Amino acid sequence: xxxxxxxxxxxxxxxxxxxxxxxxxxxxxxxxxxxxxxxxxxxxxxxxxxxxxxxxxxxxxxxxxxxxxxxxxxxxxxxxxxxxxxxxxxxxxxxxxxxxxxxxxxxxxxxxxxxxxxxxxxxxxxxxxxxxxxxxxxxxxxxxxxxxxxxxxxxxxxxxxxxxxxxxxxxxxxxxxxxxxxxxxxxxxxxxxxxxxxxxxxxx
Numbered sequence: 001x002x003x004x005x006x007x008x009x010x011x012x013x014x015x016x017x018x019x020x021x022x023x024x025x026x027x028x029x030x031x032x033x034x035x036x037x038x039x040x041x042x043x044x045x046x047x048x049x050x051x052x053x054x055x056x057x058x059x060x061x062x063x064x065x066x067x068x069x070x071x072x073x074x075x076x077x078x079x080x081x082x083x084x085x086x087x088x089x090x091x092x093x094x095x096x097x098x099x100x101x102x103x104x105x106x107x108x109x110x111x112x113x114x115x116x117x118x119x120x121x122x123x124x125x126x127x128x129x130x131x132x133x134x135x136x137x138x139x140x141x142x143x144x145x146x147x148x149x150x151x152x153x154x155x156x157x158x159x160x161x162x163x164x165x166x167x168x169x170x171x172x173x174x175x176x177x178x179x180x181x182x183x184x185x186x187x188x189x190x191x192x193x194x195x196x197x198x199x200x201x202x203x204x
Contacts, residue, residue: 002026002069006062013041013052014059016066021119021131021159024049026069028196034065044120044195046129079118079196084163085204086112086154090174092142096156100136108203110134111175116161116199121191126165126183128193133161145171152177154201161201165191178204 002023006014016027027049031042038057043050051062088108097104116130133156141157146169149155153164155172162172165182182192193199 002066002071004066006066008059009050009052012055012057012059013050014062014066016049016051018047018049020071021046022071023069024119025117025196026071027066030069031062031065032196034061036061036065038062042195045122046120079194079198081198081200082192083200083202084154084178084180086176086178086201087204088112088176090154090176092155092173093175096137096139096173096175099139102136107137107175110137111156111161112201112203114200116201118193118195118197118199119160120195121193124165124168124183125185126191126193127162128182128191128195128197128199130161130199131159133159137161139173141171142173145169149174150177152179152182154178161199176201 004016004018006016009015018024024044028044038053040054041052093104097107114132114134116132118128119131121128137156138159148167149164149170151164151166153174154176155162155174157172163182184190
């Protein structure tokens with residue numbers, strides 16, 4: 001179970017502060033599984049989950065649902081699975097391989113062979129933090145960020161992988177690119193990724 005006491009945020013929300021991405025995922029999964037009609041917002045981040053309910057609703061059932069959260073159960077796997085075709089030609093591919101002590105081909109095989117979970121979205125609209133990066137690829141951000149990273153760039157940093165939804169500054173190590181549109185403001189669901197979804201990268 002998740003050992004945390006939620007903090008009230010006004011009269012309509014609770015903030016759960018935890019110690020790992022697995023605990024965040026467990027709370028999100030437990031609250032979603034409870035199918036509480038009073039929940040209006042569920043916002044996961046790296047180490048927190050904010051749950052908001054409708055005006056006048058009690059927060060008690062949210063607390064009860066969160067108590068059942070079990071990080072050891074792993075991901076429920078109920079989110080949408082996205083397959084993203086990638087051309088592995090990133091500017092930092094050689095750097096990542098050199099840092100890991102492996103070949104660029106092994107970097108590609110490791111990155112494309114894993115399944116990732118969308119832990120949370122942030123930084124820019126449609127930007128998902130994708131956990132599940134294989135251990136040899138877990139490397140720090142660049143010492144100096146780029147002023148402009150092209151949309152569709154696939155990167156890695158720390159324990160995460162990502163796809164840049166639009167041109168923006170960034171310091172992630174770039175290993176490839178995709179033509180998949182990650183964020184379309186005119187679409188009914190503008191962001192392709194939703195927390196809880198799963199992602200696989202396919203060599204193009």
